[in-house]
Amino acid sequence: MALNKDQERADIVIAGAGPNGLMLACELALAGVRPVVLDGLPGPSSEPKANGLVGQVVRMLDMRGLYQEFTGDPNPPQPVYGWIFAAMTLNFLGVPDNPMYALPIQQPRVVRLLEKRARDLGVDLRWGHELTGLRQEPNSVELTVSSPEREYRIAAGYLVGADGGRSLVRKTVGIDFPGYTSRTVGRLAHVHIPDGLRRADGGIDVPGFGRIAFGHTRLDRGGLIYAEFEPGRSLFGTIEFGPPVEDTPMSLAELRESARRVLGVDLPFEEPKGPGPHALRRINGQNTRHAEHYRDGRVLLLGDAAHVHSAMGGPGLNLGLQDAMNLGWKLAAHLNGWAPAGLLDTYESERHPVGERVMMHSLSQTALMAPGPEVGALRTLMGELFALPDVARHMAKLLAGNDVRYDVGDDHPLSGRPVPPLTLADGRRVEELLHDARPVLLDFGGGAGATARGWADRVEVVEATTGERPAAALLLRPDGYVAWAADAFGADEEARLRAALRRWFGPESSG
Incomplete structure (x- = not known):
């Protein structure tokens, strides 16, 4: 296909129209900047991924009026009084100023809602347009884009790579992505659990074994994941510790065999009901990797392009969407001409330490799910520590993603932290x-x-x-x-x- 010689120009291009790329596009548009968003997919993905938002991002969506739009609930979000950490229960009752929130919503719906918002704000969103190459110049980033109709070029003032863990943007500019791959094999699928096994509290009773609670369960031979987010369609998975298996398409039969090894008995389940798409995937080794830098000249990284980690506890969108809200106004300030010197550098200096915290606690959860009596003893000790009020408060802030205080150059106790919830005398929050x-x-x-x-x-x-x-x-x-x-x-x-x-x-x- 011949390259179109007509070169477009754009202040900013975002590669990737997932939740993080779309959120950044909306943030820029609110500040009067209309970015171009490229994605090789023909439209929003319906692939089942994250099943909810947890942490401070729920409150930050409220700051944009999006919480009410996402939920249809006119009331503000309320903190949750418990969460899980490596299949252990955390109790946040009595935690002062509890910062932990949760919003059950599937990722495809998040993408659809953010796509509508982006279009309403005038974002130039191009599905089926894939970034295929880039080159940094002193005053621009020269991009090559492929679409079903043509190939063309864009000269962008800035490029944000929100293009996933295998990011072409990150690889092309040469930003290192160091980390660790856990010796685990995870299997996950949508299944149909017989009605007689499901319980009103969200758990299931397995014949010959007993109760499996909603969420994560750690056993002597591995871990289990069970949740029913939609009636009649359950999400079930296993975690086994050991070397990777042959990289072939996964089947429900393979998941059954894995469940038998972990449980010691057969778990009755059937093909999932409904039209799908249904989850059916294997993860050979869990990557935990963190970009050495979030910025290289006029190129910035966002979301999975900057950090990948275990999904245990649901920190991914909390981290990525907060990154987008941190970056959006700073990048817009540069493009609008009023940014003070060094403002854009604070995206990395503020958010990189937060990413490091997520790497730390996601690896910790993987370690605490491992089999063996030593891990069992450590879990007992951790359970005792989690019951201490100061530890519970610490864990709430850690999992909420706001335990890192930004250096804002002001020493007031509130400075560098999220504004506390306030209601003004006129009723406004x-x-x-x-x-x-x-x-x-x-x-x-x-x-x-x-x-x-x-x-x-x-x-x-x-x-x-x-x-x-x-x-x-x-x-x-x-x-x-x-x-x-x-x-x-x-x-x-x-x-x-x-x-x-x-x-x-x-x-x-x-x-």
């Missing part, structure tokens, strides 16, 4: 103030609002009152993180506020 993805200076009567007048084109000032104010004033970034806070407002605090405004939102306007 603080999350509603961030629906447009603009910075907000929230002034609780301390007089800080006047200081931000020179940034009125970039920062919205909201003067409000609240019952128990957390501070006299809060400067919020578009991603919901506190950039500056003060308990009173005087000359010193004014100087600190001006420094924070310059650091995050550029110089004061001259007009």
Whole structure:
């Protein structure tokens, strides 16, 4: 096919229209930047992958008005009071300011909802257009794209690789992807469990074995995964520890044999009901890998292109979608011309440590699922530790993905952390103030609002009152993180506020 000599130009191109790429596109569009999104698939994938969102990302969706759109529930999300860690139960009852949220929603639906939002915001979304090559130049990234109709070129100001764990973008620019492959074989499929075995609490009773609870179960010979997210169609899987098996297409017969080895008895199940598509896959060795850098010049990485890990506990979309919300406003600031020096570098300095934390706890969960009496003893000890209130709070923050405090250059206890949930006297919640993805200076009567007048084109000032104010004033970034806070407002605090405004939102306007 001949290459079209007419070269397009775009401020930004996103390779990959999965949840993370689409979320980034929406964030950019809210800031007035219309990206081009490329994906080789002919349309949104219906492949069953993630089955829910967990962690702070649920609250961050609320900050964009998306929680209500995703759920149809007009009420704000509420923290969950328990979770699982390597098939052990965590109890968050009594955890102050519990940051852990959960939203059961299948990934194909997330993609469809984000695709609609992206199109409504004017994003140039191109299904069936595959990025096939790239070359960095001093002032652009030269892209080659293939579609069913033609091949063509785009000169992009920036390129974001949201193109998965085998990322062409990452490989082409030469960013290392170090990590570890666990000696495990995981098998997962949709199946139909007979009605007589299913229980109202989400578990099943297996003849000759006993109860299998909803979620993960660790046994002496391996692990089990069981969940019924849709009536009559259950998700069932096994985890066995050992070398990889022959890389051939998996069958339900293979899953039955694996279940027999782990359980010691046969588990009755049938072909899944309904039209599908149905999950049926084997994972030979679980990769845990983390990109050495998230940026190389005008190329940035997002989602699985930057980090892959075990899905145990559901951290993947929490990590990737929060990455997208961190990157979106910073990249838009560069393209809109007001970004202070070094702003885009903070994408990596802030989010890379969060990725490292996910690598750590996902590997820990894999280790704690292994067979053997030594692991059993360690699990007993961990269970005792999890019952301690301080440990429960620590685990809630770790799994929520907000236990890393960003270095924002301000030492107030709230700075560098997500804004706490607040309801203003007029009934608005603080999350509603961030629906447009603009910075907000929230002034609780301390007089800080006047200081931000020179940034009125970039920062919205909201003067409000609240019952128990957390501070006299809060400067919020578009991603919901506190950039500056003060308990009173005087000359010193004014100087600190001006420094924070310059650091995050550029110089004061001259007009």
